[in-house]
Amino acid sequence: MSSMTLFAPRHQPARVLPGFHITLGFTLAYLSLIVLIPLSALVFKTLQLTWEQFWQAVTAPRVVASYKLTLGASLIAATVNAFFGMLLAWVLVRYQFFGKKVVDALVDLPFALPTAVAGISLTALLAGNGWIGQYLEPLGIQLAFNRNGVLIALIFIGLPFVVRTVQPILEDLEKELEEAATCLGATRWQTFSRVIFPALAPALLTGFAMAFARAIGEYGSVIFIAGNMPMVSEITPLIIISKLEQYDYAGATAVALVMLCAAFLMLLLINGLQAWQRSRSGASA
Amino acid sequence: MNTQHSVPTHTAQSTGEPAWLRRTLIGVALLFVGLFLVLPLAAVFTEALRKGAEAFFEAFKEPDAMSAIKLTLLIAAITVPLNLVFGVSAAWAIAKFEFRGKALLTTLVDLPFSVSPVVAGLIYVLVFGAQGWFGPWLQAHDIKIIFAVPGMVLATVFVTFPFIARELIPLMQAQGNEEEQAAMVLGANGWQMFWRVTLPNIKWGLLYGVILCNARAMGEFGAVSVVSGHIRGQTNTMPLHVEILYNEYQSVAAFAVASLLALLALVTLVIKSVVEWQQQRLMAELAALSPERPIKTPLHAH
Numbered sequence: 001m002s003s004m005t006l007f008a009p010r011h012q013p014a015r016v017l018p019g020f021h022i023t024l025g026f027t028l029a030y031l032s033l034i035v036l037i038p039l040s041a042l043v044f045k046t047l048q049l050t051w052e053q054f055w056q057a058v059t060a061p062r063v064v065a066s067y068k069l070t071l072g073a074s075l076i077a078a079t080v081n082a083f084f085g086m087l088l089a090w091v092l093v094r095y096q097f098f099g100k101k102v103v104d105a106l107v108d109l110p111f112a113l114p115t116a117v118a119g120i121s122l123t124a125l126l127a128g129n130g131w132i133g134q135y136l137e138p139l140g141i142q143l144a145f146n147r148n149g150v151l152i153a154l155i156f157i158g159l160p161f162v163v164r165t166v167q168p169i170l171e172d173l174e175k176e177l178e179e180a181a182t183c184l185g186a187t188r189w190q191t192f193s194r195v196i197f198p199a200l201a202p203a204l205l206t207g208f209a210m211a212f213a214r215a216i217g218e219y220g221s222v223i224f225i226a227g228n229m230p231m232v233s234e235i236t237p238l239i240i241i242s243k244l245e246q247y248d249y250a251g252a253t254a255v256a257l258v259m260l261c262a263a264f265l266m267l268l269l270i271n272g273l274q275a276w277q278r279s280r281s282g283a284s285a
Numbered sequence: 286m287n288t289q290h291s292v293p294t295h296t297a298q299s300t301g302e303p304a305w306l307r308r309t310l311i312g313v314a315l316l317f318v319g320l321f322l323v324l325p326l327a328a329v330f331t332e333a334l335r336k337g338a339e340a341f342f343e344a345f346k347e348p349d350a351m352s353a354i355k356l357t358l359l360i361a362a363i364t365v366p367l368n369l370v371f372g373v374s375a376a377w378a379i380a381k382f383e384f385r386g387k388a389l390l391t392t393l394v395d396l397p398f399s400v401s402p403v404v405a406g407l408i409y410v411l412v413f414g415a416q417g418w419f420g421p422w423l424q425a426h427d428i429k430i431i432f433a434v435p436g437m438v439l440a441t442v443f444v445t446f447p448f449i450a451r452e453l454i455p456l457m458q459a460q461g462n463e464e465e466q467a468a469m470v471l472g473a474n475g476w477q478m479f480w481r482v483t484l485p486n487i488k489w490g491l492l493y494g495v496i497l498c499n500a501r502a503m504g505e506f507g508a509v510s511v512v513s514g515h516i517r518g519q520t521n522t523m524p525l526h527v528e529i530l531y532n533e534y535q536s537v538a539a540f541a542v543a544s545l546l547a548l549l550a551l552v553t554l555v556i557k558s559v560v561e562w563q564q565q566r567l568m569a570e571l572a573a574l575s576p577e578r579p580i581k582t583p584l585h586a587h
Binding site for chain 1 (some may be wrong): 302307310311313314315317318321322323324325326328329332370371374375377378379381382384390392393394395396397398399400401402403404407408409410411412414416417418439442443446462465466469470475478479497500501503504505506507510511523524525527528531536539540543546547549550551553554555557558
């Protein structure tokens, strides 16, 4: 399908506003130059490998160990974020307390704070001599320079997603539904689990998927705290970096393609979830 | 009409939680925020000032630190305007017109959000690097893109690509086309319509997108790290400088530079909150208007 027919206007008449062709043309050109053509380089470079070379690069034991760590830690981190994100959204929408506006603003800190800063700061807190680490080390708990560190960094960077997807839906939730449930004899817990939670579920899942997607690709905050031991606490993005440093461009490209495919899958999933959410809230809006 | 029902903060007693549960939930939430957000933020500044103000300022006297700050500002100064023009343009096409492939285009605009920063850096190495598509040609003409500033700008443009468009598209979709159409019918030309009607309507969303884009542009680490080559004094941004200092065990200096970035993050959050409150106030004022006067002119009457 050529772009001419693909991006043709759906209905010809009654276009009063100017600038359709120039803005769409610029958007497509910029998108192609910055995103699509460079990303296609990844595909074309990988196509130059033989199947065996590709398969060897993406299934080497060290690489597979990194997938397991990256996926596992991202999954746990997104789950923790789903739970606490839901709690934070609930508290911020439903209750009044001192410092609420500050907390609301602080939730976005992981978006605004550079990942490298987050990485060294979390490490400083959790290392054996750090503020928190010094109390945990005598107990035999180590939160830095191992897999725990990876998990904590991923929880930090994924924290805002669930809060920010659930919060607006919870704000718009009609009080009447809950009142009706209470009038019909439901306990508060029944009202929450049968009335409120189902209404929030699409937003919660969307936030979960966003936090998960972000965690899979995260690099800056993790590498400082992870210890980066091969087979143990080495994340997949770091594998790409170390292959690049050894001038193994083919290997780096192959692993990067696997990551790109994961990103595509997550993007499709998130889009689907958002469409579901819109169709849900569209009925009540 | 009774508007009390739609105010979410007025929790009716019948549907509220008991006080002990409310306090516990608030307590757990605050503990989580304290541990995961406040402590890391506090640690940056404490570590930076651990050996006093003099050691703190020493970190910025180094020429490498100054050049890192300058490069960071330069990259943001190029990246933000580029993505600003793109964001407005993409939002105009997507929000104001119907065309086939719109959903696909919207998805593609979002794509850089889900690509790992490391992959974002790598793709530019594959295009412009020595082994890349244009590598030999660039080398023959003595143009450096990878391990130089242009590559770092490109990688930053990639990772901050969706920020402004993402803020504007839903906003402009919600506002609809009527006001612009009215301007055109009344004889405005395209630019007049944009400057006098569209821009005033989207200015807060635009500002919001710009500050988020700027924060990410200045703070980007992974993508820039891949294409920078880490040449001290030349291709080091502030986040990369932090990494180098940290790995050299110059903890105070690393945290001093990091504290500047943390300050930037705090300023970003403050502006962001102000913009949000501003938008909420506007929405509340609009909602308070009587239905006979839906036009926004009486806004200042309050």
